C-alpha cells in the first residue's frame with residue numbers, strides 16, 4: 001500500500017509526491033498542499049478522522065477521505081531538532 | 082469636493098482585516114480568532130491625510146477568488162463586477178506575517194484583476210517571537226506594489242497605510258503573473274471572443290462553476306460557448322495556475338522573508354497535544370461547557386435578585402409618588418414591569434456572551450470543530466456546524482449567519498434549519514423563572530436540581546437539533562460534495578478590549594432589541610387589559626362586591642389573606658387553614674383588619690375586570706387550544722405574544738399579572754401566587770415542565786425567521802421551520818402535561 005497523508009503516524013512527516021485523484025478541491029492546493037511541500041501529521045481525532053496536519057506552514061484539519069488522495073514520500077525522522 | 086476613495090479590505094480568513102478596518106474607521110466591528118468571524122460586508126469611512134476621505138469595505142475572509150462557500154463569494158462578486166458600487170479603486174490585501182506565503186496567493190489573484198493593490202502585512206508584533214525578518218523594499222520591488230507593515234494590536238503602521246491609500250494612483254496595476262501562460266492557445270481564443278475583458282477575469286468567469294460556487298452569473302448565455310473544455314480539464318488548469326502562483330511567491334519570498342526557527346516559539350504544539358487529544362480533548366471540552374453552566378446558573382444569581390427587587394421597588398415608587406392616573410398605571414404596571422422582565426437577565430446573557438467571546442478569541446473554537454467533526458457527521462452535519470450550534474446558545478441570528486462558512490449547501494441548509502432548536506439566551510428568562518417556580522431546591526451529588534433541569538433543557542435543545550438534522554439529512558435531496566477543511570489558528574491571549582466590547586455590545590443590542598418589542602407589546606397589553614367593552618367590565622365593582630357578599634372570596638384572594646394574616650400574627654408561623662368558613666371569616670376580617678379587607682376586594686375587582694377586558698376575551702378564546710397543555714388563558718396570551726420573541730413571555734405575564742393585582746411585587750412572587758379556580762397554584766410541576774418543553778421546541782422568534790429567509794433566499798424554509806417546530810412543541814408540551822398532571 002502506498003503512503004498517503006492518511007497513513008502518517010502522529011509526528012511523522014512526508015513530502016507530497018502526487019495526487020491519486022485529479023478532482024482534489026482547488027482550495028486544498030491553494031492552502032499550500034502542492035507536490036514538493038512537506039506535510040506533518042499533528043493530531044488524529046478518534047476513529048482517525050478528521051486529521052490535523054501542518055502543510056507548508058498551514059495548520060489545517062481535513063477528513064481522511066481527502067487525505068487518502070495525497071501520496072507522500074516519507075521523511076525519516078532526523079534527530080537534529 | 083472629490084469623491085471618496087473606495088477601498089476594499091481583502092485577505093485570508095483570520096488575518097486581521099476587521100482589526101485593520103476598526104483601526105482605519107474607528108468603528109468596532111467584531112473581531113475573533115476563528116476563520117470566518119466576518120461573513121458579510123461592513124462599511125465605514127476613514128479620514129486620510131490632506132482632507133481626503135476613503136470609503137472602507139471590510140469583507141469576509143477568503144483563501145482565493147475560486148470561491149467555495151457563501152461568505153467567500155461576497156468578495157469575488159464585488160471584484161468581478163466593475164459596475165458594482167463597491168468596486169474598489171484600491172484593494173488592500175491583509176496578510177498575517179506568519180502565513181505570508183499562503184496569504185500572498187490571494188494577493189497575486191487580486192493583482193491579476195488589474196486593480197491597484199496595497200499589501201498589508203499584519204501582526205508585525207509577532208515577528209520577533211517567531212524569528213521572522215522581512216526585507217520590505219525588496220518585497221515591494223518583486224511584488225510591484227507598496228507594502229505596509231502593520232500591527233493593529235500595537236497600533237503601528239496605520240498612518241503609513243493611510244498615506245498609501247491616499248496615494249493609490251501611483252500604484253501599478255500590472256498583473257503579477259501572466260495567466261495566459263497557463264494555456265496560451267485557449268487564452269488567445271478567449272481574448273479574441275471578449276477583447277474587453279482582462280484575461281484573468283475571463284478565466285475566473287469560465288471556471289467559476291467548476292467550484293460549485295453559488296456566484297450569480299450576469300450573462301450566462303454569453304459564456305456558454307466557452308465551455309469548450311471539460312470540467313476535468315479546467316480543474317487541471319486551475320491546479321497548474323496554483324502551482325504557477327506559488328512559484329512566483331516562492332521566488333518573491335526567497336530573499337525577502339526569512340524565518341529563524343531557533344527563535345520560533347509558541348505554545349501551539351503543547352496546547353494542541355492536550356486540547357485536541359482523543360480523550361483529554363473531549364474531557365476538557367465538556368468541562369468548559371459545565372463551567373459555562375455553572376456561571377450562568379450560580380454566579381449570576383446575586384445580581385439578578387438585586388435587579389428584580391429594584392424593579393419592583395421602582396414600580397412601587399412610581400405608583401406611590403406620581404399623581405394617580407392612567408399614565409402612572411401604564412408606567413408602573415405596563416412598562417416598568419415589562420422591561421424589568423428582560424433587564425433581569427442581563428447578568429446571564431452577559432456571561433454567555435463572555436464565554437463565547439473567550440472561546441472564539443483564544444483560537445479554541447477551531448479545535449472544537451476538529452474534535453466534533455466525526456461526531457456530527459452521522460447527523461448530516463459537519464464539525465463546522467458546531468460553531469453555529471454553540472453560538473446559537475447566545476442567539477440564533479448570528480448563528481444562522483455563521484453557517485455561511487460551511488461549504489456544502491446541504492450541510493449548511495441543515496445547520497440553518499436546526500440551529501433554532503438550540504437554547505438561545507432569549508429562552509433563558511422563560512426557563513429560569515419557571516425553574517425557580519416549579520423545580521424544588523435541593524441537590525444531588527452537589528448539583529442542584531434547578532441547575533440540572535437547566536442543563537437538561539440545553540441537552541434537549543441540542544438533541545432536538547441533531548436528531549432533526551438526521552431526519553433532514555435523510556429526506557433532503559440535495560447533491561453536492563462536502564469538503565471539510567478548517568484552519569487551526571494559533572492560540573492567542575484574548576484581547577481584553579475586544580472581549581469586553583463584544584460582551585457589552587451584544588448585551589446592549591439584546592436588551593435594546595428585546596426592549597423595543599417588549600415596550601410596544603406591554604403598552605398594547607396594558608391597554609387591552611385595562612379596557613373592555615362589556616357591561617361586566619364597567620360594572621365590575623358592583624358585581625364583585627355582590628359576589629363576595631354571597632359567595633365569599635375566590636381561592637386566590639383567600640390565599641392572599643391567609644398569607645397576610647400569617648405574616649402579621651406569627652411571622653412565618655403555621656398556615657391558616659384555607660377551608661375556613663367563608664362568611665364568618667369575611668366578617669372577622671372586615672371588622673378586625675379593614676385595610677386588608679379593602680385590598681382584597683380591590684384585587685378581586687381588578688382581576689374580574691381583567692377577565693372581562695379585551696385581553697380577557699382574547700385569552701378566553703384561545704384557552705381551549707392551550708388548556709390541554711395545562712395553561713390558563715393568561716399563559717395563553719403570553720405564549721401568543723412571545724411569537725414575536727420568546728423573552729416577551731415573561732414580560733407579558735408580568736404585565737398581565739400586575740394589571741390584575743394591586744401589589745407591586747417581584748415577577749416570581751406574582752407568578753407563584755397565581756391559583757387555579759380549584760385553589761391550586763397555576764405554576765405546578767406539570768404546567769411548568771409543559772411550558773419549558775413548549776419553549777424548548779417552538780420556533781418563536783420573528784427575527785430568526787427573517788434571517789433564515791435571507792440566508793436561504795426563500796420563504797419555504799422559514800415556513801417549514803415555523804410549522805414543524807410549532808407542531809413538535811405542541812405535542813411535546815401536551816404529552817408532558819398529560820402524563821405529569
Ligand SMILES: Nc1nc2c(ncn2[C@@H]2O[C@H](COP(=O)(O)OP(=O)(O)OP(=O)(O)O)[C@@H](O)[C@H]2O)c(=O)[nH]1
Nearest residue numbers: 094095096097098099100113117118119142233234
Ligand atoms: N498579535 C496580533 N494579533 C492580531 C493583530 N491583528 C489582529 N489580531 C488578532 O487576529 C484575530 C483575527 O482578527 P480579525 O480582525 O477578526 O480577522 P479577520 O481577518 O477580520 O477575520 P475573518 O473576519 O474571520 O476573516 C483576532 O484574534 C485579533 O485579535 C495584530 O496586529 N497582532
Ligand SMILES: [Mg+2]
Nearest residue numbers: 098099118119
Ligand atoms: Mg473579519
